[in-house]
Amino acid sequence: MRNVLTIAGKELRSYFTSPVGWVVMGFFALLFGYFFFAHLDFFVRRSMQSAMGGGPVNVNQDMIRGVFSNATIIILFLMPMITMRTYAEEKRSGTIELLLTSPVTDIEIVLGKFFGAVGFFVALMGVTMLDMSLVFIFGNPEVMPVLTAYLGLLLMGGAFISLGLFVSSTTKNQVVAGAATFVVLLLLWVISWVGSSFGPNTAAVLSYLSITEHFDDFSKGVIDTKHALYYLSVTAFGLFLTVKSVDTERWRG
Amino acid sequence: MIEVQHLTKRYGPFTAVDDVSFRVQKGEILGFLGPNGAGKTTTMRVLTGYMPATDGTATVAGFDVFANPVEAKRRIGYLPETPPLYPDMTVREYLTFVAKLKLPKTVSKSERTERIDSAMRKTHVDDMANRHCSRLSKGYKQRVGLAQALLHDPEVLILDEPTAGLDPKQIIETRDLIRGLAGNHTIVLSTHILPEVSQTCNRVVIINKGRVVAVDTPDNLTRQLKGSATLYVQVDASGADAAAALATVPGVRGVSPFDRDDQDGHLGFEITAETDRDVRRDVARVIVDKGWGLLELRPLRMSLEDIFLQLTTDESAKAEETPDAPEASAAVDATNGEVPNA
């Protein structure tokens, strides 16, 4: 466990000592801020209309949900930049030789890298809380749906990270790792789109596999174990693949 | 302390290490010698548990590196060919990270700091403690890599070209350091610098194309491989029959031209004689009898370089296949330093 923490600490640190970490954080803050204020602006106008006789508005339903839904898209685009270096860079620079000859297990290394990236992801979420706090200062939204949405983001982020880790462990080239991770995540994102052309059973399976389908309930304030389980099993699967891949790479040398 | 048995490593269809066996006693320094691509790094990577072998076993400090990797790794300090440094860490941060990974969890924080300081002092990197690893010169990177290997005071040190990239002063200091570590530590090091082997190592493993071609002490290698005594003689002879005349001396097995200086007619020959026979007097007598000038007569010693070349070049591989080569072919071809096998 100590080893996992040591490696996670080193990983987390590396995000803040390298330009990539700051660039990701900057882009994320920028994009999230943009969507946040776009939704805010839209919501303010709708509330005015509503005051003049439109239907009732709800800040959770009509604004915050939209913001979180957009956040998942930003995360989809930026996540490859978070995970692409994890293994690829160590393999390229040869530092992997230090890790693999230290008295730690492969699983500890994989978990260390995973939690390091999760730590950075949590820091990104922290940035969004700055924007979100504005809504709480000037409005009166329900807390529960916001918290569950964050939980959903965290679970989804974990799933993305484990897949990104796996892709990164298969190559020495971080650009390749980043691009391939993006493709994998995007496919998981849109997999349900083709469902209807394959008949109801396949559609159900594909829809179950789709990353987005599982996020909706969280942003509505509902914690459904089915969805949590989905993200957790994708995460576990990604980590399992990573451990296997590290082992295979070992054999190849 | 280290026992390697029938170790084979294949990369796909390519065999990088082929049935290598050797053992290293506690406190010994073993030198790993071989041309580029011989399989030194590959063998070391298997020993350190970086990669599994295709076949065979390796035991380090009593632990099988495949069956019990974590315990084996605890007892190994490894300096890879490329020092594994994180560019965005300072030297101290880097060594702290390594210490956290490698030191037993019972070691206190202050003791950890002490160990780090001591490793930095031993490898002379203390003046760079707060410099980023990416800003270090090649030699300093190498030294920090060495500090990293020594940090947890491991029983076994595996050093892949520890003196590569160091300045002459540092090379000497590092060799002294390595020699000083022997006794308490068991050391395997690889190098291309042959004098380094005779200076630091108790035993040498010469490896070529993945196979061990010789294991012995540097002294024994020099002695054994000489096989027959060789002499260098330079004469001032105008005629071309000097070689033939020298070949008639009893005990001489071969004469071959070594160098010639056409301007003043000086001829140099390398004479191979039977091992336990001193032919110098007879050679001198023949030359004097013929009325030639005897300019130089001295025994030729075979350096480790010659042995290395002999064992690892193709010509010698052929010679190995036909150990009972006829005497005629035993003449020394001095241009490539080949010496007949014993």
Ligand SMILES: Nc1ncnc2c1ncn2[C@@H]1O[C@H](COP(=O)(O)OP(=O)(O)OP(=O)(O)O)[C@@H](O)[C@H]1O
């Ligand atoms: N990952 C790999 N995949 C395929 N072949 C490899 C790999 N690593 C090494 N080799 C090959 O294995 C052989 C042995 O390489 P190795 O690095 O062990 O040599 P070496 O003795 O350390 O050489 P040098 O003196 O140049 O460091 C070489 O022919 C090399 O090309």
Ligand SMILES: [Mg+2]
């Ligand atoms: Mg090498």
